[in-house]
Amino acid sequence: MEPARASGRPGAAARPRVLIVGAGLAGLGAAQRLLHSRRPSFDLRLLEASGRVGGRIRSGKLSGKVVEIGAHWIHGPSRGNPVFRLASEYGLLDEDALSEENQRVEVGGHPVGPSVCYSSRGQRLSPDLVDSMGLLFASLLEESRKFLHADRVPAPSVGQYLKGAIAQSVTEWSEEEEEEKRLKLAILSMYFKLECCVSGTHSMDLVALEPFGEYAMLPGLDCTFPNGYDGLTDRIMSSLPKGIVLFGKPVKTIHWGSACMEESMGRCFSVQVECEDGEKFLVDHVIVTVPLGFLKEHQETFFSPPLPSQKMAAIKHLGFGTNNKIFLEFEQPFWKPDCELVEVVWVDESPLVESAVDLQATWFQKIPGFIVLQPPERYGHILCGFIAGKEAEFMETLSDTEVLTALTQVLRRATGNPQLDPPKNILRSKWHSEPYTKGSYSYVAVDSSGDDIDVLAQPLPEEAHNSKPLQVLFAGEATHRTFYSTTHGALLSGWREADRLIHLYDVPDSPHAML
Ligand code: 6YU
Numbered sequence: 331m332e333p334a335r336a337s338g339r340p341g342a343a344a345r346p347r348v349l350i351v352g353a354g355l356a357g358l359g360a361a362q363r364l365l366h367s368r369r370p371s372f373d374l375r376l377l378e379a380s381g382r383v384g385g386r387i388r389s390g391k392l393s394g395k396v397v398e399i400g401a402h403w404i405h406g407p408s409r410g411n412p413v414f415r416l417a418s419e420y421g422l423l424d425e426d427a428l429s430e431e432n433q434r435v436e437v438g439g440h441p442v443g444p445s446v447c448y449s450s451r452g453q454r455l456s457p458d459l460v461d462s463m464g465l466l467f468a469s470l471l472e473e474s475r476k477f478l479h480a481d482r483v484p485a486p487s488v489g490q491y492l493k494g495a496i497a498q499s500v501t502e503w504s505e506e507e508e509e510e511k512r513l514k515l516a517i518l519s520m521y522f523k524l525e526c527c528v529s530g531t532h533s534m535d536l537v538a539l540e541p542f543g544e545y546a547m548l549p550g551l552d553c554t555f556p557n558g559y560d561g562l563t564d565r566i567m568s569s570l571p572k573g574i575v576l577f578g579k580p581v582k583t584i585h586w587g588s589a590c591m592e593e594s595m596g597r598c599f600s601v602q603v604e605c606e607d608g609e610k611f612l613v614d615h616v617i618v619t620v621p622l623g624f625l626k627e628h629q630e631t632f633f634s635p636p637l638p639s640q641k642m643a644a645i646k647h648l649g650f651g652t653n654n655k656i657f658l659e660f661e662q663p664f665w666k667p668d669c670e671l672v673e674v675v676w677v678d679e680s681p682l683v684e685s686a687v688d689l690q691a692t693w694f695q696k697i698p699g700f701i702v703l704q705p706p707e708r709y710g711h712i713l714c715g716f717i718a719g720k721e722a723e724f725m726e727t728l729s730d731t732e733v734l735t736a737l738t739q740v741l742r743r744a745t746g747n748p749q750l751d752p753p754k755n756i757l758r759s760k761w762h763s764e765p766y767t768k769g770s771y772s773y774v775a776v777d778s779s780g781d782d783i784d785v786l787a788q789p790l791p792e793e794a795h796n797s798k799p800l801q802v803l804f805a806g807e808a809t810h811r812t813f814y815s816t817t818h819g820a821l822l823s824g825w826r827e828a829d830r831l832i833h834l835y836d837v838p839d840s841p842h843a844m845l
Pocket residue numbers: 351352353354355356357377378379380383384385386387399400401402403404405528529530542543545579580581582619620621624653654655759761766767769770771773805806807808814815816817818820
């Protein structure tokens with residue numbers, strides 16, 4: 331495909347021209363599907379703002395060990411998960427992940443294993459107490475998935491519903507000492523923070539209750555990629571023709587809406603894609619896969635004419651928050667060899683008490699805990715802390731030294747060991763500061779619903795009677811109604827839009843069959 335200023339060879343011009351904006355998993359998946367279609371043969375190009383493929387799949391190195399800056403697990407690694415299938419086909423997973431037994435496990439989420447939970451007073455909390463609160467929180471969370479399509483919901487948000495149910499439970503703890511009650515609430519507060527990381531939100535009060543159960547979970551014990559998640563996007567990339575992705579090519583505006591935006595080589599193109607550097611591409615179709623965070627910030631200028639009002643409203647109302655990771659590498663572990671999770675409970679906190687947040691003074695209290703990267707033979711001694719919301723965004727403004735110092739103090743305080751050696755290395759993500767991402771992943775926020783996801787996914791123009799159909803198509807994790815926020819949602823959305831185009835042309839008497 332040639333830019334607008336120099337249109338392509340006449341022979342090539344007959345093929346439908348498609349441009350994909352963004353080379354994350356949705357964009358790469360769409361490209362692979364389009365190029366493997368027997369009919370028609372597409373003239374395809376991808377424009378990627380950054381210098382790499384993968385988007386929010388990004389593996390990094392800490393002292394030579396592979397760590398995930400973005401997506402971490404395959405959620406629900408079993409046959410129904412296309413990321414699992416592709417990763418298996420490419421030979422990227424280890425034996426455990428591939429085993430039938432692993433694929434059958436139904437834990438509804440993340441791996442669970444031996445853990446240790448510290449209080450901010452330097453005590454190790456009783457595993458029984460922590461587990462009992464974990465079970466209570468999990469059961470209430472499960473209940474909150476049951477309001478899908480309900481006529482009336484008891485609260486607008488998941489957070490408010492959970493807090494109401496917890497307040498009710500507290501009345502049943504009347505036999506207990508005040509101190510014990512306070513500790514239980516502090517533990518529940520830690521689970522709220524963990525759930526904020528899972529949902530990628532500042533507060534569970536922002537996550538809508540009614541549609542919460544629409545997010546679908548697949549069977550399988552969440553697994554990782556031993557050599558990095560980006561092996562997947564690299565493999566897809568290497569299956570595409572060389573030079574098909576243009577890097578460092580941010581798109582500024584997509585001009586759409588008329589049957590003939592501009593004529594070139596005796597053909598009418600209905601879409602013109604204008605890049606930040608001024609280069610313009612004339613195409614028949616564009617598949618937009620940019621993150622919802624980017625759309626929220628740029629929707630006014632990214633489309634000309636602007637998007638229909640319903641789509642603008644969907645972009646505004648759907649949620650897109652920040653979940654960051656902080657990797658800390660230690661010379662020696664302070665945890666047991668089989669430990670998989672180190673949790674920290676701030677004893678003065680309660681989910682039932684709203685307190686003003688002083689980000690500078692307390693940002694680190696939003697970290698519910700640290701995953702231990704296992705096994706040590708592969709990773710050495712690395713913890714991965716998760717932090718979501720405004721505190722995660724504030725953390726991005728600090729230097730590595732400031733973060734490392736603050737977390738050393740947290741861990742010294744929690745373990746009760748003032749001599750605990752500081753980590754020797756730190757690596758962290760800053761997803762909110764990434765100009766072409768602006769956060770981590772989407773959620774269905776209060777005042778939005780699954781219908782907004784479908785509206786976002788709807789191609790344009792809506793009515794194609796007088797103009798060419800499918801000028802602008804939308805893919806990306808935030809456009810998948812039941813698998814939003816995941817890599818499999820992203821991949822399926824890319825395939826969906828590729829199939830939409832393939833079907834448009836794959837009809838013998840289609841007026842679009844010959845352009
Ligand atoms: C998963 C996981 N995971 C952790 C963290 C993050 C994410 N996810 P991309 O952004 O990849 O591509 C778009 C491209 O467009 C990009 O390259 C841009 O540079 C480019 N672009 C933008 N603007 C442009 C322009 N103007 N011009 C040209 N190019 C432009 N998913 O399955 N397992 O463990 C995690 C996690 C820290 C940040 C994750 C996880 C999310 C995935 O990474 C993400 O969905 C996909 O990679 C997105 O691909 P894409 O192609 O759409 O966009 C009930 C209920 C609860 C719901 N939540 C359940 C929790 C599930 C999520 N769990 C997440 C957990 C972690 C740890």
